[in-house]
Amino acid sequence: MATPKDTAPQIPKRDTDFSEWYTAVALRAELADYTPVRGFMAIRPYGYALWEGIQSWLDRKFKETGHVNAYFPLLVPESYLQKEAEHVEGFAPQVAWVTHGGDEKLTERLAVRPTSEAIILPMYAKWIQSYRDLPILLLQWNSVVRWEKATRLFLRTAEFLWHEGHTAHRTSEEADAECRLILNIYRELLEDVLAIPVLTGIKPPSERFAGADTTYTLEALMPDGQAIQAGTSHFLGQNFAKAFGVKFLDSDNVEKYIWSTSWAVTTRLIGTLILAHGDDKGLVLPPRIAPFQVVIVPILGKDDGAVLAASRELAKTLGARVRVKLDDRDWYTPGWKFNEWELRGVPVRLEIGPRDLAARQVTLARRIDAHGSGAGRVAKQTVPMDQVTTVVEKVLADLQAELLARGTAFRDSHTTTAETVDAMVKALQDTPGFVKVRWCEAPECEQTIRTKTGASPRVIPLDERASGSCAVCGRPAKVWVYYARAY
Amino acid sequence: MATPKDTAPQIPKRDTDFSEWYTAVALRAELADYTPVRGFMAIRPYGYALWEGIQSWLDRKFKETGHVNAYFPLLVPESYLQKEAEHVEGFAPQVAWVTHGGDEKLTERLAVRPTSEAIILPMYAKWIQSYRDLPILLLQWNSVVRWEKATRLFLRTAEFLWHEGHTAHRTSEEADAECRLILNIYRELLEDVLAIPVLTGIKPPSERFAGADTTYTLEALMPDGQAIQAGTSHFLGQNFAKAFGVKFLDSDNVEKYIWSTSWAVTTRLIGTLILAHGDDKGLVLPPRIAPFQVVIVPILGKDDGAVLAASRELAKTLGARVRVKLDDRDWYTPGWKFNEWELRGVPVRLEIGPRDLAARQVTLARRIDAHGSGAGRVAKQTVPMDQVTTVVEKVLADLQAELLARGTAFRDSHTTTAETVDAMVKALQDTPGFVKVRWCEAPECEQTIRTKTGASPRVIPLDERASGSCAVCGRPAKVWVYYARAY
Numbered sequence: 001m002a003t004p005k006d007t008a009p010q011i012p013k014r015d016t017d018f019s020e021w022y023t024a025v026a027l028r029a030e031l032a033d034y035t036p037v038r039g040f041m042a043i044r045p046y047g048y049a050l051w052e053g054i055q056s057w058l059d060r061k062f063k064e065t066g067h068v069n070a071y072f073p074l075l076v077p078e079s080y081l082q083k084e085a086e087h088v089e090g091f092a093p094q095v096a097w098v099t100h101g102g103d104e105k106l107t108e109r110l111a112v113r114p115t116s117e118a119i120i121l122p123m124y125a126k127w128i129q130s131y132r133d134l135p136i137l138l139l140q141w142n143s144v145v146r147w148e149k150a151t152r153l154f155l156r157t158a159e160f161l162w163h164e165g166h167t168a169h170r171t172s173e174e175a176d177a178e179c180r181l182i183l184n185i186y187r188e189l190l191e192d193v194l195a196i197p198v199l200t201g202i203k204p205p206s207e208r209f210a211g212a213d214t215t216y217t218l219e220a221l222m223p224d225g226q227a228i229q230a231g232t233s234h235f236l237g238q239n240f241a242k243a244f245g246v247k248f249l250d251s252d253n254v255e256k257y258i259w260s261t262s263w264a265v266t267t268r269l270i271g272t273l274i275l276a277h278g279d280d281k282g283l284v285l286p287p288r289i290a291p292f293q294v295v296i297v298p299i300l301g302k303d304d305g306a307v308l309a310a311s312r313e314l315a316k317t318l319g320a321r322v323r324v325k326l327d328d329r330d331w332y333t334p335g336w337k338f339n340e341w342e343l344r345g346v347p348v349r350l351e352i353g354p355r356d357l358a359a360r361q362v363t364l365a366r367r368i369d370a371h372g373s374g375a376g377r378v379a380k381q382t383v384p385m386d387q388v389t390t391v392v393e394k395v396l397a398d399l400q401a402e403l404l405a406r407g408t409a410f411r412d413s414h415t416t417t418a419e420t421v422d423a424m425v426k427a428l429q430d431t432p433g434f435v436k437v438r439w440c441e442a443p444e445c446e447q448t449i450r451t452k453t454g455a456s457p458r459v460i461p462l463d464e465r466a467s468g469s470c471a472v473c474g475r476p477a478k479v480w481v482y483y484a485r486a487y
Numbered sequence: 488m489a490t491p492k493d494t495a496p497q498i499p500k501r502d503t504d505f506s507e508w509y510t511a512v513a514l515r516a517e518l519a520d521y522t523p524v525r526g527f528m529a530i531r532p533y534g535y536a537l538w539e540g541i542q543s544w545l546d547r548k549f550k551e552t553g554h555v556n557a558y559f560p561l562l563v564p565e566s567y568l569q570k571e572a573e574h575v576e577g578f579a580p581q582v583a584w585v586t587h588g589g590d591e592k593l594t595e596r597l598a599v600r601p602t603s604e605a606i607i608l609p610m611y612a613k614w615i616q617s618y619r620d621l622p623i624l625l626l627q628w629n630s631v632v633r634w635e636k637a638t639r640l641f642l643r644t645a646e647f648l649w650h651e652g653h654t655a656h657r658t659s660e661e662a663d664a665e666c667r668l669i670l671n672i673y674r675e676l677l678e679d680v681l682a683i684p685v686l687t688g689i690k691p692p693s694e695r696f697a698g699a700d701t702t703y704t705l706e707a708l709m710p711d712g713q714a715i716q717a718g719t720s721h722f723l724g725q726n727f728a729k730a731f732g733v734k735f736l737d738s739d740n741v742e743k744y745i746w747s748t749s750w751a752v753t754t755r756l757i758g759t760l761i762l763a764h765g766d767d768k769g770l771v772l773p774p775r776i777a778p779f780q781v782v783i784v785p786i787l788g789k790d791d792g793a794v795l796a797a798s799r800e801l802a803k804t805l806g807a808r809v810r811v812k813l814d815d816r817d818w819y820t821p822g823w824k825f826n827e828w829e830l831r832g833v834p835v836r837l838e839i840g841p842r843d844l845a846a847r848q849v850t851l852a853r854r855i856d857a858h859g860s861g862a863g864r865v866a867k868q869t870v871p872m873d874q875v876t877t878v879v880e881k882v883l884a885d886l887q888a889e890l891l892a893r894g895t896a897f898r899d900s901h902t903t904t905a906e907t908v909d910a911m912v913k914a915l916q917d918t919p920g921f922v923k924v925r926w927c928e929a930p931e932c933e934q935t936i937r938t939k940t941g942a943s944p945r946v947i948p949l950d951e952r953a954s955g956s957c958a959v960c961g962r963p964a965k966v967w968v969y970y971a972r973a974y
Contacts, residue, residue, distance in 0.1 A: 035560050035606065036564055037560045037564060040561070042610050045556065049555070068532035069539060070529070071648060072522070073524045073528075074599070074630055074632065074646050075632075092589075096562070096587070096588050096597075097585060097587040097588075098584060098585050098599065099586045099587065100596075101645075102581055109587075110583075122522075122523055123522065143558075143561055147591075159560060331619065
């Protein structure tokens, strides 16, 4: 007889070793695993379900805003990758190269796509003739490979899943508006679905996408005080249009280059979810993205057909409104299951035992309340059976809001405004997080801050004017910049 | 001023050159295009929408039957690919090899996955301990690369999109039942959604997947009399389990190898759709898979605000029930649009002109009736405005059924039973299609048929017993086999 696992998997305390805790949660919640290929992970079904949730939400938004899906080749000829100078400089060191097809050595090396501008823009050159062919609003869902040396599950992997949007426009203004539209869709995803507050704005030139004129970004703050880039939307100007000869005849009968954009979020978001919400018990999932919003655990003893039947009935009723998992495995104890589903971040647990059944009620526990108490011992409430659906829907909505509020409060209490570099150093020591400073836009001032603080410039907010002087050189400031140490 | 295209793109007659016609339809209906990478195609949004239709239908079916999605690495170490002897022999000649990561030469070559048994089974070895961990019912949606020399859009490409299911089971019977379950899901997809009738059964050993004990297959007959393999479901026995050491402790406390399956359909189905239903006017799409089931073409003259308004109103009303495209571009003539949407296979066209408006009606044309008449001149019917939704839904259902019936009638009238090899040769000349023969299961008899007829064995039906003698050697037959020339 196989021995059932009867003890809960242990994970390190989060605040003792954030990094080890993170990896343990990713592995033990069965989100991902290491594979025989260094730096490449397997995304397990529970982790992939999170990606599917992100994907289906975005797919609907993109379609509502006129975007369509397509697919372009995995492999990009080296000569194409080289056509945009900054682009190749940025990506070539990270490219996996295909050199042989079967037994035959290829005459030209093919890059496993690190991103697809260099294969999509040449197709646009073929497809676009007139202004009437514009805009093209297109994206693809795929994986890309970037040869990373130091990797971490989800956060930095040699292969990751993403979508990459690639749009072509008649005017600069229209392309820029597209970038901002996408930025706002990403912000809604992060805040409303994943319950992760973000700062949005643009990157300083040093942090731009290789080949972009402007990189819009979303930056979130993690509980260890480090920032993480959650998504980017690039205004590519006419750089790629010129490199690949993508022109159109405008209504004034003049031939012009198109304006292009590209944008992406990746499976890194799953790592961000773990970091943002998790606790000593493991993963904490916001209800809107949780693959299972509710787990039902029957408390079984002898002759408990009635409890099982009631659990199934409840799973069915509730299942019409929310995503439910019934854990009716008879080889695990309820206590083991409590730990397991807490580790896996299910927002709400419902227990039904003989006494609940007799009282026509269920016992409800919120995942967010589990932290800090003994194994499986959490604040619970009883809910009359005939009110379960209503109460659960209310609790899920509350949890979603609480997680966002908690993250926002943390972010705000870990954001400092500093007038000098010394003040930045102190702020990063005292309340690790974002430090907001005025900047004159000189690269050397940025370099001074990087060297002295170990932080990097994360985002220049779009809607805040800076008046006053640069925190480094004292010359007139042009913008505000949020600095942080970063993933 | 850019010149609008005012003539319809011409495509060759289907029955004059089936192959050229096929390529012209794929390109001009904007399903796919050639790219700078030989053998790799770009799938354009209209073609990708067909794939999304297939994907979403299958995803629902797979989930209803307990399957989950996951993701495994794109690259597979050469040593892993070599562990199953038949498997590597079958796939190695077609592998694209990654030899460098950035500037660094890899110590071991990595295969761009041609299929993923060799990277998934090692993960199963890690994940499976007890019979309680079984079954694993998992699939991934991705692309694979097989270095093909002679390629054709969708039908044979160096990269294609597919899903690959990989399941692990406790018993042989359970694994075999899984294969048959999937075969039936595929059959339903082909017949009920794509309106393509299929023969199902198993492949003879010569045509099995490299490493399989049994390959279940679906075979469809195209209008040129050639068969096409539409999907496969492989019973892998314990071959891969033994190669990768995937074992479990059974309830009898004995360690055993798991039984595995794998199965797939690919973007080849889009090529099959073109071949199966198309005509001299272009693509013909079955309503259930058509990205647009109805196109509305306003017939505009001067001062036609009322026609446009009515068209928009109709698009909105009808759009609540079916997938509608309103083509209100003012730089194309109605005639051009008729040709364009016929080329792109939209099942139903609705026209609204001033006279229709006055009579409170629309004019309806079925795509399937367009063939054989002059440009845009087709049998049409008028439909009272207040009955449009009901009538359109009825017409769409009829069209779906008609396409399947037409394909079935063609298949049946192009299937011959032959008693001898000479009769096979004659049948393949007279009515190119399937020829059904009795077979003793000796490889040399199969080889004789292949040599003399140029046809290959497509499928051995599961539910027909053969009594009588082998068409080649006259010894007692064991099975029926359908032969055909094939894509």
